[in-house]
Amino acid sequence: MTAEMIDRDWEDFKTKFNAKSQIDLNQYKPAQMQRRITNLMARHNVQKYMDFFHLLDKDEALFRHFIDYLTINVTEFFRTPEKFVELEQKVIPDLMQQNSSRLKIWSAGCSTGAEPYSMSIMMSDITPRTKHQILASDLDVKMLAKAKEGVYQVNELKNVSPARLTKYFRAAGPDRYAVTAEVKEGITFQHHNLLLDKYDSGFDLISCRNVVIYFTEEAKDKLYRRFLEALRPGGVLFVGGTEAILNFREIGFQHYMPFFYRKPLK
Numbered sequence: 001m002t003a004e005m006i007d008r009d010w011e012d013f014k015t016k017f018n019a020k021s022q023i024d025l026n027q028y029k030p031a032q033m034q035r036r037i038t039n040l041m042a043r044h045n046v047q048k049y050m051d052f053f054h055l056l057d058k059d060e061a062l063f064r065h066f067i068d069y070l071t072i073n074v075t076e077f078f079r080t081p082e083k084f085v086e087l088e089q090k091v092i093p094d095l096m097q098q099n100s101s102r103l104k105i106w107s108a109g110c111s112t113g114a115e116p117y118s119m120s121i122m123m124s125d126i127t128p129r130t131k132h133q134i135l136a137s138d139l140d141v142k143m144l145a146k147a148k149e150g151v152y153q154v155n156e157l158k159n160v161s162p163a164r165l166t167k168y169f170r171a172a173g174p175d176r177y178a179v180t181a182e183v184k185e186g187i188t189f190q191h192h193n194l195l196l197d198k199y200d201s202g203f204d205l206i207s208c209r210n211v212v213i214y215f216t217e218e219a220k221d222k223l224y225r226r227f228l229e230a231l232r233p234g235g236v237l238f239v240g241g242t243e244a245i246l247n248f249r250e251i252g253f254q255h256y257m258p259f260f261y262r263k264p265l266k
C-alpha cells in the first residue's frame, strides 16, 4: 500500500470506530495509537485497519478487549467533567465540614498524573490558601515519570477551562502545556501496586477510577475492602463511570451519590 492508501485506511478506520464505540481516536497521539493497534492487528493476522474494523464489528468480545487494550493508561484532566462538578460542589464541601483542616486525598492508579493534578487544581480553587495532601500512585513507573514531569498535549486538556489553563499551566512547546509548581505542590508520587502493597490510612477521599478493568471480581472485592479500611470514618471512595460497586453495603460502605461511596461516620 502507498502512504496515501495507508492514511485513507486509517482515516476510514477512525471514522467507523468512532461511530461504533464513541471513542474518538483523534483525541489520542496517532503514533502511539497506531503502534498499539498494529501490534494487535498483527496478532490477528490482518494488515489493513479496515479489515481489522470488520473483525471488531463481527466479534463483540474482541471489540471489548480492544477498548480495554486502548484505555490501559489513557487519562485526561477532569475526566467525566460532571463528576468533578459533583466533587467540587458537594463531596469536598461535605468532607471539609466534617474535617475543616487539610484533606488527605489518594489518586490510586493515577497514570500520567492528570487525575491528581485535576484534584490539586480543584482544591486550589476551593481553598486557595490551604495545601492539601495528595498521594498519587501507580504500578507503572513510566507513567509515574511522566506524571512527575507534568507536561501534557493539548488534547488531554480539553476539559480544562480557559481560566484554569491560564492560571495553572504554562506553555511548554507546540501544543504542550506544563502544570505550574503550585499545582505540583502537595502531591507525592509513589510507585505502588494496589494488589500487593500496603495501604496508608486516614484518607478523606480515595479516587480509584478506570483502574480495575482487568481485575477479577475477587480482586476488586478485596481492593474495596482495603479502601474502606484506608478511609477515615465519613471518608469517600470515588470510582469510574463503569465501575459501580454492586455489593457496597456488604463491604461496609453507604451509598452517597452514583459512583461515590461513603464510609459510615460510626
Ligand SMILES: C[S@@+](CC[C@H](N)C(=O)[O-])C[C@H]1O[C@@H](n2cnc3c(N)ncnc32)[C@H](O)[C@@H]1O
Pocket: 071, 072, 073, 074, 075, 076, 079, 108, 109, 110, 111, 112, 115, 137, 138, 139, 140, 143, 192, 193, 194, 195, 208, 209, 210, 211, 240
Ligand atoms: C486507565 S488509567 C486510569 C487513570 C486515571 N485514574 C483516570 O481515570 O483517568 C489506569 C491506570 O491504572 C494503573 N494500574 C493498573 N493496575 C494497577 C495496580 N495493580 N496497582 C496500581 N496501579 C495499577 C495502570 O498502570 C494505569 O496507569
